[in-house]
Amino acid sequence: MPNVLISATSMIKIDRYYEYDLMDLATQAVVKLLEKTNENIKPDVVIFSNTYAEKTVSQVSLASKLCNNLGISAMPIRIENGDASGGAAVSTAYYLLKSGEIKSALIVGAEKMGDFPASYLNEIVSENLNEKYQEKVGLTTQSFSAIQMKEYMKKYGVTYDYFAQWPVYMHKYGSENPYAYLKFPVDLKTVKESQLVSDPLRIFDTAARADGASAILMTNEELGKKISENYVKVKAVGFSTSEFRIGEIPSVHGALKTLGDVKADLMEIHDSFSINAALILEEMGYPRGKSLDNLNEIPVNPSGGLKSRGYPGGATGIYQVSEITQQLLGVFPGHRISGNKGLVISTDELGTSAYTILLER
């Protein structure tokens, strides 16, 4: 079966781009990507990874439009799986390429979240909640996360300070990342005194919602080696679904299990909330109730994660894959972690589905 490579990656800085629309951002990421390839690529498949385009920009048919704007004819697919859209897109492309019939896939993650006030953004993100009850009665995902935090605090006897360690680390890393949205360090005091969103959850525990676009080119080995000498291999992907549960994220556990016994040198995880970072790390085997106490020893989120690099909805997973790829190639322009194996964990807002992607130099 053909090996699957990531042959090129690109990112634009995550920001609020009042001057650009969704297709502008997607196109910018593609143009940056094409500059890095030796030849003019006509991909067999174009995947658009995006979660919220109907509500944010009143657009559908995203992949077809991108193809037609780029002047190429391809198999157009827009993939949505909440904020794990990126993981779903890359995993889909992985299997498409494994078929041997598809030789190349251009995957573009793009999302516009920067135009809106917080209340409208909460409305958009509440589309992740169930239709019959949770979304209808006005709940927000932040309440779920706050309750998750309080149960964790009770179970392990930790205070809010325990969680505050996560944003501090993330902003430390993100301050070195030229693509980061909140590109500044914060200290513990700033986090602890930041706006209370849903007691005990504070604004620095949540994801920094903004606009972004990232593109990757996935190919089979033969084509990939022609395109660039700087590639990484997609060794395996895993996936799982599970309902929201207090104290754990079973979907992450399941998605890791399908990957087998993986010891990655570095990873990018979907820290939609600080508590999610803790729970994901603990599903990976870091000690329960203590995972965030030893962040200096855990090679996680050198990008700055959703806290500092930022959270552009369905583009997030594509950023994660771009970041790990650039890390493995030694060209990531921010905080570096060396190694040959990198892991991406792409989940949705509350962890009801998870994708794991193992990349190797």
Place this chain on the structure above:
Amino acid sequence: MPNVLISATSMIKIDRYYEYDLMDLATQAVVKLLEKTNENIKPDVVIFSNTYAEKTVSQVSLASKLCNNLGISAMPIRIENGDASGGAAVSTAYYLLKSGEIKSALIVGAEKMGDFPASYLNEIVSENLNEKYQEKVGLTTQSFSAIQMKEYMKKYGVTYDYFAQWPVYMHKYGSENPYAYLKFPVDLKTVKESQLVSDPLRIFDTAARADGASAILMTNEELGKKISENYVKVKAVGFSTSEFRIGEIPSVHGALKTLGDVKADLMEIHDSFSINAALILEEMGYPRGKSLDNLNEIPVNPSGGLKSRGYPGGATGIYQVSEITQQLLGVFPGHRISGNKGLVISTDELGTSAYTILLER
């Protein structure tokens, strides 16, 4: 490379279901499907084919939610490609199964379009237009289609009566289809005197927008033969993208070309407007300017098509595949066309992308 089978199909009647939400409809289609399989299926992949869920029901993460509601853990993917979502979903599943690593995929198409007044539906469907200009200045897809009709009338010297033949045939077939939304015949006079939408386009030339859900189970050959003796093979899929163009639908031409020289015994095509039916048939080789004059000789849309069976957005392509499968197996409960090879042509509203799917008994 593994053969890909369609091992089971199900449909619910297309209608306005004020009493059911999107997930209710999707679940009903799955329950009907499971009743037809010999064993309890735990699919590797669950694909949710849907176009407009954000605007219609304020929901995302559709595939993950369906998995969790069904109590299964799978690879969740929601696929959107305008009204060609169904074609994109089935083609994606085809390649996933070709990889050999995925053994089974449950594909559910579901859409809710029945809750809304026409003006709001026009707003939703206008998401297919481009963001910078067409959608912003208030255009509707009906205007594009009307202009397309007038240019065709001029080029071939035909009158409106030429197009009216299509809905008459579609309603004749649809009146026999228990799953059809507008399950009644119409005569030429009714069509010609029906409401003018965008001169010369009349209401019977447009798609009957409503709610629907259809499910199919795609498997590799080994697994498929265990599940049911009543299967068809997915022989090949094709795809293409192209901009809207007067006088032709280049994406359909491209998608057919990738299939090779196919002589299908029957077909289901995406007749979003009567003119689209003519243009699609003419891309297949039926004589230009005359395709709709010989509908008694063309084995097309025994379901009644979008005119009579109805148009449930991103579920439409899944209905088409279910219908052709049931035709080939000789169990379709409406107008029957016998044959061993069936073709599905799944396009979006204006034909800017197309998928072709060849099924064989």
Place this chain on the structure above:
Amino acid sequence: MNVFPPQVWREKETLYRLIGGKCNCGNVIFPYSPVCNKCGSTSVSKIKLSGKGILLQYTVTYQHRPGFEKTQPTYVGLIKLQEGPEIIAPLTDVDEGELKEGDKVEAVIRRIKSDSNNGLIVYGTKFRLIKDGDK
């Protein structure tokens, strides 16, 4: 945010009557679904939940969605319903500092939101404390 009447009306069993599902395997589901989310069985019958439960955890939320301005801040609880399911739901008639884990709660119907475009008011189930002497 436009609310179209059918979208609320069709959820009346969930929103007003707290109808859940009970599978042959014993699993209780809320909201109702015809397929069991534990065992995958379709032997799920509808049951009316009592609405009584225990407050396992709670939070006070200071961010809102459009149309929900009148219930700011929002109290939200993790509730174990008498019949088994644990759900996250809005609390009502609560003063700050009054809630504690282990409190008994019960379902009540309250105004959820109003749509400024068409004047539609949406009602639904929230939970309130059962206070001493209430029973």
Place this chain on the structure above:
Amino acid sequence: MNVFPPQVWREKETLYRLIGGKCNCGNVIFPYSPVCNKCGSTSVSKIKLSGKGILLQYTVTYQHRPGFEKTQPTYVGLIKLQEGPEIIAPLTDVDEGELKEGDKVEAVIRRIKSDSNNGLIVYGTKFRLIKDGDK
């Protein structure tokens, strides 16, 4: 349908100024895009289109979208712009029976829609007939 100001403001070059793109290959694109939709080149520079064109075809549309009630029915044309692109666009200042294929048209800025929620008015380019004596 809520309109958020940045969503309109950022399209000002398209909506008010009719900015297109011209590729080295000669292809003219409207709206502007940095990649050529014919040859895939990124050598596309911005050009201001003249707004002059020929009406190739037209229709009168009797269905509308919310917020567009005031321009009912809507006249819509297939227009070949002087610089090459064929676009579909709304026509304005037109009486029924007045249009014919081959008419000369020009771009004008008109009110497109108003948002009942926040009072925002959206303007944009429509096309009108160039009548005898206008020039």
